[in-house]
Amino acid sequence: MQVYLPIAELSLNAFLLLGIGAAVGFLSGMFGVGGGFLLTPILIFIGVPPAVAVATQANQVVGSSVSGVLAHWSKDNVDFKMGFVLLAGGFIGSTVGVVVFGVLRRIGQIDLVINLAYVILLTAVGALMLFESLRAIFRLRRRGAKPHKLHQHTWVHGLPLKMRFRRSRLYISALLPLGLGFIIGVLAAIMGVGGAFLLVPAMIYLLGMPTRIVVGTSLFQTIFVTANVTFLQAVQNQTVDVILAFVLLIGGVVGAQIGGRVGARLPAEQLRVLMAVLVLGLGIRLSYELVATPPELYSVVLRNGGE
Amino acid sequence: MTKAGRSCGLVVAWLVLAMVLLGGAAAAQEPLIADASNSPNYRVEITTGFVGTDVVYFGAKEGPGDVIVVIRGPILDYSVRRKQRVAGIWINTDKVSFGDVPSFYAVASSRPLDELLPRSLRVQQGIGLDALDLPTVKSEREGDIDSFRSALLRLKEQSGQFAREVGKVKILGDRLFSTTVHFPANVPTGSYFVTVMLVRDKDIVSAQQVHLEVGKIGADAGIYEYAHIQSALYGLTAIAGALLAGWAAHLVFRMI
Numbered sequence: 001m002q003v004y005l006p007i008a009e010l011s012l013n014a015f016l017l018l019g020i021g022a023a024v025g026f027l028s029g030m031f032g033v034g035g036g037f038l039l040t041p042i043l044i045f046i047g048v049p050p051a052v053a054v055a056t057q058a059n060q061v062v063g064s065s066v067s068g069v070l071a072h073w074s075k076d077n078v079d080f081k082m083g084f085v086l087l088a089g090g091f092i093g094s095t096v097g098v099v100v101f102g103v104l105r106r107i108g109q110i111d112l113v114i115n116l117a118y119v120i121l122l123t124a125v126g127a128l129m130l131f132e133s134l135r136a137i138f139r140l141r142r143r144g145a146k147p148h149k150l151h152q153h154t155w156v157h158g159l160p161l162k163m164r165f166r167r168s169r170l171y172i173s174a175l176l177p178l179g180l181g182f183i184i185g186v187l188a189a190i191m192g193v194g195g196a197f198l199l200v201p202a203m204i205y206l207l208g209m210p211t212r213i214v215v216g217t218s219l220f221q222t223i224f225v226t227a228n229v230t231f232l233q234a235v236q237n238q239t240v241d242v243i244l245a246f247v248l249l250i251g252g253v254v255g256a257q258i259g260g261r262v263g264a265r266l267p268a269e270q271l272r273v274l275m276a277v278l279v280l281g282l283g284i285r286l287s288y289e290l291v292a293t294p295p296e297l298y299s300v301v302l303r304n305g306g307e
Numbered sequence: 308m309t310k311a312g313r314s315c316g317l318v319v320a321w322l323v324l325a326m327v328l329l330g331g332a333a334a335a336q337e338p339l340i341a342d343a344s345n346s347p348n349y350r351v352e353i354t355t356g357f358v359g360t361d362v363v364y365f366g367a368k369e370g371p372g373d374v375i376v377v378i379r380g381p382i383l384d385y386s387v388r389r390k391q392r393v394a395g396i397w398i399n400t401d402k403v404s405f406g407d408v409p410s411f412y413a414v415a416s417s418r419p420l421d422e423l424l425p426r427s428l429r430v431q432q433g434i435g436l437d438a439l440d441l442p443t444v445k446s447e448r449e450g451d452i453d454s455f456r457s458a459l460l461r462l463k464e465q466s467g468q469f470a471r472e473v474g475k476v477k478i479l480g481d482r483l484f485s486t487t488v489h490f491p492a493n494v495p496t497g498s499y500f501v502t503v504m505l506v507r508d509k510d511i512v513s514a515q516q517v518h519l520e521v522g523k524i525g526a527d528a529g530i531y532e533y534a535h536i537q538s539a540l541y542g543l544t545a546i547a548g549a550l551l552a553g554w555a556a557h558l559v560f561r562m563i
Contacts, residue, residue: 066553234542
């Protein structure tokens with residue numbers, strides 16, 4: 001069954017799209033990330049224009065994050081105060097990101113920047129995660145459960161504007177979550193991702209938040225940042241395809257629920273190794289595409305006014 | 308369209324034509340009469356399940372001669388970009404823009420185009436892909452324009468928006484003619500220019516325009532227009548829809 005996507009202006013198989021949504025949803029439910037970083041490259045691969053893929057993806061993440069946050073909220077695992085501070089940074093960041101996106105699109109370098117951003121982030125985050133999780137498994141095997149340290153004191157604790165986050169049991173500078181939110185916001189706009197794969201490790205290792213609170217809080221801020229990206233992309237670039245977003249969302253929420261249940265039964269450390277391998281593999285695959293000689297050197301686009 | 312559907316369309320076309328011919332002696336005085344199988348509204352409509360369609364162009368000619376049918380989509384400007392390896396990675400570096408480019412182009416003829424018309428006339432009238440002018444609008448790079456122009460032709464052919472082969476115009480009994488033109492799923496929207504020409508002794512002796520409009524209809528057309536005209540409302544609707552869908556999913560899965 002073909003479905004015509006009015007903004008992407010092409011027909012794709014509805015079951016293929018549902019399947020992609022479900023597969024990515026399954027992984028995201030299992031690993032507790034939005035899955036945008038997986039979905040965007042897949043959409044581009046099956047022929048959706050990168051600009052449409054990124055903007056539509058943001059809209060889809062709004063929906064999947066809502067269902068995720070509600071589940072975490074019912075378990076009281078969301079730090080709303082932290083969420084709002086992250087959000088303030090995220091709003092500024094995503095607004096800046098959408099403007100940058102528009103400029104890059106006009107000068108014809110948007111595809112390159114999207115690709116580069118993916119390569120650098122996926123490879124770096126994947127490698128870090130793999131290293132961290134392997135080391136954790138190693139330690140567990142060697143000494144059994146390691147004694148838990150509340151958090152380490154580093155230079156970040158010397159920053160001004162200190163704020164108390166009760167739910168996370170933290171007393172840190174508001175500049176930290178604000179800056180983190182800003183960076184995630186820029187990436188959300190340019191890459192169409194919720195940014196959880198970056199935000200979650202940053203909240204654990206950089207801010208020192210309890211892991212239990214992290215996923216729910218990151219999803220909470222993701223809703224607003226991706227909603228902001230959706231709105232700005234719709235207004236500035238008209239690249240949000242609601243039909244595509246809706247079909248992906250149906251597959252995605254079903255997949256995420258199943259993935260979440262499967263994930264709950266797997267040991268957390270092994271799960272993180274799997275996730276790291278997946279992220280790293282995708283990063284390596286994309287970097288190969290960047291350096292390999294492309295089959296077609298030329299590309300054609302409609303010339304829009306003002307150029 | 309299926310084979311059966313196509314031949315059915317052809318039968319209808321011939322019936323219509325027969326009626327036109329029987330309609331009056333006045334018609335017999337015209338050197339060329341042409342019509343399309345999608346009359347009377349002359350539309351190709353893109354719906355949610357659109358996978359492309361065929362339109363039959365047919366008619367009658369008076370006396371000897373060959374028939375050429377040229378279909379042009381809305382005229383637009385295109386930019387062609389070329390990648391080059393910079394510091395190990397492939398980056399878009401050069402750009403050349405072309406104006407007066409038909410967004411869709413197909414031609415059909417009863418005999419090879421070279422045999423019917425001199426090249427100068429084909430270039431002047433834009434008959435045949437090899438005779439399209441495609442002037443540059445603005446170039447960031449002098450010389451080497453030809454490789455960009457041939458890339459434009461090649462990529463438009465690959466997308467199916469430029470018909471690679473010259474279609475066949477069938478002539479029956481030296482009087483009736485017909486040809487089938489395929490419009491792919493990614494056919495550009497807008498007003499088309501369809502010209503049916505009667506060619507005799509290396510010259511165009513008569514020509515007729517047939518109207519063609521390609522447009523989205525139904526929900527898709529609404530969505531597209533809404534996204535472009537009411538962008539802000541569209542964005543808010545998209546967000547509201549996603550929020551609702553996420554909430555509904557949460558409710559459903561809590562029950563299971």
